[in-house]
Amino acid sequence: MRGRPIRELSKHLFVLGLLFFAFVPIYFMLEISLKDNKQFAVNPWLPTMPFHWENYALAWQQIGGTIFNTAFIAIVTTALTLVLATLGAFFFARYRVPGARWLFWLFMALMMYPPVANMVPMFKLITSLGLYNTHFALILPATAAAQAFNIYVLRNFIEDIPQDLFDAVEIDGGGALSEIRHVVVPLSLPILGTLGIISIIAQWNNFVAPLLYLRDSNLQTVSVALMNLEGEYTRDWGQLMAGYMLASLPLIALFCFCMNLFVKGLSAGAVKGE
Numbered sequence: 001m002r003g004r005p006i007r008e009l010s011k012h013l014f015v016l017g018l019l020f021f022a023f024v025p026i027y028f029m030l031e032i033s034l035k036d037n038k039q040f041a042v043n044p045w046l047p048t049m050p051f052h053w054e055n056y057a058l059a060w061q062q063i064g065g066t067i068f069n070t071a072f073i074a075i076v077t078t079a080l081t082l083v084l085a086t087l088g089a090f091f092f093a094r095y096r097v098p099g100a101r102w103l104f105w106l107f108m109a110l111m112m113y114p115p116v117a118n119m120v121p122m123f124k125l126i127t128s129l130g131l132y133n134t135h136f137a138l139i140l141p142a143t144a145a146a147q148a149f150n151i152y153v154l155r156n157f158i159e160d161i162p163q164d165l166f167d168a169v170e171i172d173g174g175g176a177l178s179e180i181r182h183v184v185v186p187l188s189l190p191i192l193g194t195l196g197i198i199s200i201i202a203q204w205n206n207f208v209a210p211l212l213y214l215r216d217s218n219l220q221t222v223s224v225a226l227m228n229l230e231g232e233y234t235r236d237w238g239q240l241m242a243g244y245m246l247a248s249l250p251l252i253a254l255f256c257f258c259m260n261l262f263v264k265g266l267s268a269g270a271v272k273g274e
Helices: 003-032 037-044 054-094 100-114 115-128 137-144 147-158 163-171 175-185 190-203 209-212 221-227 235-268
Strands: none
Touching: 003 137, 003 163, 003 175, 003 235, 037 221, 037 235, 054 100, 054 147, 054 175, 054 221, 054 235, 100 147, 115 137, 115 147, 115 209, 137 209, 147 190, 147 209, 163 175, 209 221, 221 235
């Protein structure tokens, strides 16, 4: 009995330690964003007066448009990814055709293929298709690259859906699309939400592809714009941290509004097969 309070205390200390390391970077980003370079050099650890709110206005002038570009790319990519992955996973889970099993494992082998090895062929393909310096140069490859993982996850969930539900749709005269609409999608919303959040975060943090495929600054994404904020010879730390803070706000809002859905999706994966 004496060991139980110690174990409980250890658990709480462990959780508090994780929270500390999670929120400390946000604290430094916020308090540095309100300083000029002189204040940062004198005291980088604690907030100092006066606060320089103009850093946010200057940062928004530099990266405001790129945030909308990134949001458009992330939303379109996520929508296409989930639609195509749901269709593909439904096929692999519900249909038994010759060669389907081998095709599925061939799909899964793509998850072990390093994206950097595909960089030169992908660049040649994008330029030959006339997609260079367009947002589709980011949307289409990202949609294709995400299919293997998403199909793998969704196929397992669709296979666990009771057959009676699909039979009920067929009795009512519905086909495959009706089964997906009325059975698969409603029951798979938690995992679809989880995969959607993962996709949006991946596109928001994408750096190499926009740097390679986008030339015009008005088409650029926020990750490359943040790199340009650093300057060639000097860094305005307040303006730089304000830019990072602005770029983080959409993701923070996404987690605040979708955390329950994200946790449900993870929990559904944890109890699968029981």
